[in-house]
Amino acid sequence: MEAPIFNVKSPKGMAAVLMISTFVGLFGETALNMALTNIMDDFGVSAASAAWLTTGYLLVLAVLVPLSSYLVRWFTTRQLVVAAVVFAVIGSLLGALAPNFAVLLAGRFVQALATGIILPLMFSVVMLIFPVQKRGAVMGIVGIILTAGPALGPSIAGLIVSSLSWRYIFWIMVVVYAVVIVLALSKVDNVSNVTRPKIDLLSLITSTFGFGGVVFALATLAEQSITKPIVWVPLVVGFVLLVVFGIRQTKMDEPMIDLSVFKSPMFSLGVALMVATMFMILSVAILVPMFLKTVLGFAALTAGLCMLPGNILNIIMSPIVGTNFDKVGAKIFTRIGFTLILVSMIVFLTTISATTATWIIIVNLCVFFVGVSMTIMPAQTNAMNSLAPHKFADGSAALNTLTQIAGASGTAVAITMFTIGQQNYIEKFNNALPAEFLAHGVHSAFIVVTVVAVLGLVGSFFVKNSKQVGN
Structure with missing residues (x-):
């Protein structure tokens, strides 16, 4: 067996610190969605203001994740992990003790700062501290974290809010x-080359306002x-600044993000498939609970429980896919995965109505999440495997930035299409019942998600298994 690129004293312990921190961070991304009405009542704020807890x-993630490739060159891995977890504790304490909405919002920003540091770090570090033969299995667990964190957020938070208080989140x-801080102090070693390159102010400004503007507009x-x-x-300004940022990176000796990673066809395709999958995950994560609550009239806790079987299947399947990745390869897994996702989208399109049986939604979610487990880990691992080890940080920054934007756009497009679908139905049928036009709104949103599933399936037929990069 080949040795890992970096030898650390406890690779499993180090991976556990990174994975637990990332899972809790991504869980926090969606957890407050189930508590927004309670927070609005407690602090007397509007829905638009409360939505900023997620927006x-x-x-913050969109602004910070691109900076991660800079951070790993300026600070040791240990410094970054400990700093991120300390920020996470401070942010969580601010949220738990918040006397007003402003302090709560500040706590959320600090939490996001922590997640923005730890998320891309996890991707690049686990590729470095495990031998190539174990990458598939490890990235299978990473796949669970990436999907289960935001997907389980509403379910777990619904249970906490209904039995305790939103502050207990x-x-x-x-x-x-x-607990993670204690583990981090003993388990985390340095696996980065601290070169402290000169910080390019123009790159910093265009990246911050470019990615920030796009995500703000989508939200x-x-x-x-x-x-x-x-x-x-902000959408137009954001895109213009991102073009300037991209051009700037290609002309620098030490770019903020080395965009040459996209010269690898399998990296570019892997990122595209990841973007498609995250778009669909976040779309489904907002559309299905909305359908269950507004159309079928379920309580938040019940709606959350209906989402659980699919999430549990994803948790079970991801390590199975990971351990078999070397034998099966990304090519086969992604084709099967996107086929299952497309089947589930077609079922949603043909069955969503004011009278849809709950079991159809639950079973179809199971099909969807099995498909997700077969696409997200193989796509990201195949993408990263196509890069040389010294480009893992740049690849991780690029991949995670685009998947965060995909998540934001999935939420935005889903809500927009839902609203348009409702309005069209009401104009056509003046006497429509709320359940009917709400169901039609959800149906309209699933049309876009289905188109993305088709594009993903087509893309999967161009996947070639990347040769894993070792030392």
């Missing part, structure tokens, strides 16, 4: 992060029309 979180995070699109200046202005 702001995504915004943060208290539980405090306890978990406190705002969920509530405002694209014709409103608050949406299209």
